[in-house]
Amino acid sequence: MSAEKGMALRVPNRGTPMGVAVMGLMRTGTTLVCDLLTLRGRSLVVSEPNLLALWDGPLQLKMNRLYREFGLDVPSLPPREGEYKSNLEYFDQVILPQLKPLELWGVKCVDLFGWQRLLRIYPPQRLVLCVRDLRAVTISALELVNRMGLVFADTKRMRDEAWIFSRIAFSVQEMMAMRAVPHMVLRYEDLVAEPAARDRLAAYCGLDRLGEERLNLVIERETRSGWELAKHGKEITTKALDRYDEEPEGPMRTMADRIWRMFPEYSLAFGYEVPAPQFRIRRHDFCIGPDPGINPIKFKETEVWNWRGPKQLEPVFGRRRARTIVAVNLKPGAVLLDLGCGTAAMRKMLAKSSSHLPADVAVRAPLFVVSDIYRGELPPGGEATHVAALGVLEYVEDLPGFLKGLRGYNVPVFVSYYATDDTPKVDRVSLGWKNAYRRNELMRMFIAAGFQPAPKWAFDGQQSLFRLIPRQVMAGKRRRPRAKIILQGGPRPAPGKKPAPKPKGKSKKELEPV
């Protein structure tokens, strides 16, 4: 819902009561609820019509499919660009008059920006708030983003872990504010597991039965509808429960955990488990303030592809920054094995001629290679010319063993790390990090693993990035280990001689800044 201000819109049906508004976080079953409340000839709940945005041709094409499927009298193709200024105008003038005679009509939104305005234009008679355990929401959102390839090639927007984090945080704040409006809470866990919850939904909306078709799902892109239909069929199943429990340990599970720990108010409000006091995240820019009506997160900022996020160290934003640098340091034609990537966001950041091989601890999309990365079981390198492990090393218990595995690829590797020297005030345990190394310890480990490391220390203030070049095994005289040199403050000059001056200018090995 991207509200456009200052534009005179022709909305003659403004003020028409909407039968039901279905609002929720992404991955809380809102589309399912839409379809349950949609009965041919009786009721239609439209999924994500984005009414407050400017005219969106592709969206209207999709909506048209829904309207026609449902049986509304609309032309096979939506109006051309320029006929209507906004989605709202078209909806209000053409669609709404046909919805009015129905028993029930409504909209569902997971993009909650500007909901107050939408509800002012069409005051809802009923409001359904769809919720789900935040940990499951996070893991499910990762899968959605990956399966749908929700990245934007123009890099104006970014659908990476940081975006998921911000979007959930933003929506949680809005949901808390929405509780002030009379509503029915519908927990995804109850919706799919308890027929009685579905009966309550029908009764709340004044329907004697619920819909059985998936009209709102089938109009979605195949990347989404095919996958969801393959998983659940046309039934309501409990297959998507326990998403968090099934997620292996690693940064993505930690992220889900972190979001849950950041919003105990949400968990309390909607009847979920609340983290113990010592695990709750406080004094964070994203936390819920004393007034739920004031969202501390700016929606527009969350949509900016390279937004730096909150002031506090948030690993998913660090990962975004690391990716950006690595992307500009890879030559066209590179094949990148991206270890531990929660999303395949890197794919769109690389040159067109480059390839991206996503690897993680769980199958987040068909292309993902799965292995127990954080326990040192690395996937095969295949055609990879480069390997990246960004936002990964901190979660590995046996880092020397992991680096040895990386060396086995025998290709240049990019790794990121928050050295303890650069993060003295950071509670590493709270971030789910399993190790804590100083800069010099890291360098020693890289060298010991057989790499020649080129560091970019604390490039974003706290995080360091390394290009690790595999060192070829020297057959001749063994050189003094570099690690010792670093530990002892560098090579000692010969007696009576001054140390050689350092070469000026940038080393070829140094990483390109962005």
Added chain:
Amino acid sequence: MAEKKRSMGVAVMGPMRSGTTLVADLLTVRGRSLVLSEPNLLGAWHPVVAHAIHRLVTEFGIEVPPPPAEKPPARIFNYFDRAVLPELQGLDFWGVKYVDLFGWRELFQRYQPRKLILCVRDLREVVVSSIELAERMKLGFPGGAHMRDEAWILTRLAHSVHELLALRKLPHFVLRYEDLVEDPKVRERLAAYVGLDELGTERLNLTIERDSRQSWESRKHGSGVTKKALGRFEREPPGPVRNLAERVWRLLGEYSVAFDYEVAEPKARIQGHDFSAPARPGRNPVPYAKGEEWNWRGPKQLEPSFARRRARRLASMNIPQNAVVLDLGGGLSSMITELPKGGRLILADVTERTPQTRAADLLQGKLPPKGRATFVLALEILEQVENPGRFLKNLRGYGLPVLLSYHATDDTADIDRAALGWRSHLSRSQLQRGLATVGFRVTASWAFDGRQSMLKLRPMPASARKAQVEAEDAA
């Protein structure tokens, strides 16, 4: 007086029993700063409060005119602004502390605080401590205008919690009682927050309190800051007070989240209650004025403490004059204000809350000796008893007339009894049979308040009892 001159250095706000008086004293340093405890500045003129202000300021070392004995002003601030405030302007700062949070917005409009301290404590501890305070201070009002019973404590705490959540909108410093008494660094942070290089060591605000409070607290903690009041809830045995404490905590989860306390499991949380947290802080769902009415019926939902209040009221009309009443209900001896002329009350509880309390394991059906009692009350206790048979048998053992209240299962079919901490689940007929079996003649007022029944029990002589059992068997 100019607005600027009326601004205060610090306001200390919190629910009762969250250490606010201690904080007021810590922030009171002779010659430098004075924090007045509960001055009720915006309240109607009350000579006791005005004299307490005068006494505190004088004790502190500032000479101010005493409150007028004749032609008193309409409100306390009329005296305070004219006689006291000008003298406080010479200090580094002055402030107030309140546990009665009604009207804080108006207070802050008149005396804008530069610093705000929100005192908090685990709600379960607050409840147990509040019961002890009310019991020790005998905070009942015999005139019938007010009531300081368990229902009032529930209401007041719920009201205060919502106000505290609203106060969070202002810049503030959260002070958890648990940290205050345990961690010297927290006290240092408190001093730094208000700009003091050291905290006060005297208990000026405590010494102006009634002796019933002051001597008890002073005896317990001495003049220092001790941890003796921690773990109150843990130490509280199962019974009505522990139930109430848990209920308040389960009802007001937003407070626990906001101030970093443990939260009840999802299933144990009380949702959709009139007193539950609203979506928006600032809209207090608990009506303050009604909470002060002695016979307010409370929320729509069944709330055992309000049921107890109603039972007490009905019982008071059925107790003979000059009776010595043994009250087996535990909790507060609020009944004392409702006894007919010449009546005396002996309170039994699961723990010896005050020196006068008779402690017994009531929930196991073990009752204290009757002593000089001539009448027995068992209100809102049988529901919590694990072995009602033993309880009733021992009740009969007193050989005294009894008033017993009970929520029979017939009248509470839609109620989750376990969630109320109830352990006995008897229907009307089961209860009647049980009472007849142990030897009581019963006159019942079933569901007198819609759900709760009051039963007048008279011990039957053994012969009559035998005849009744035979008649019942024949029937």
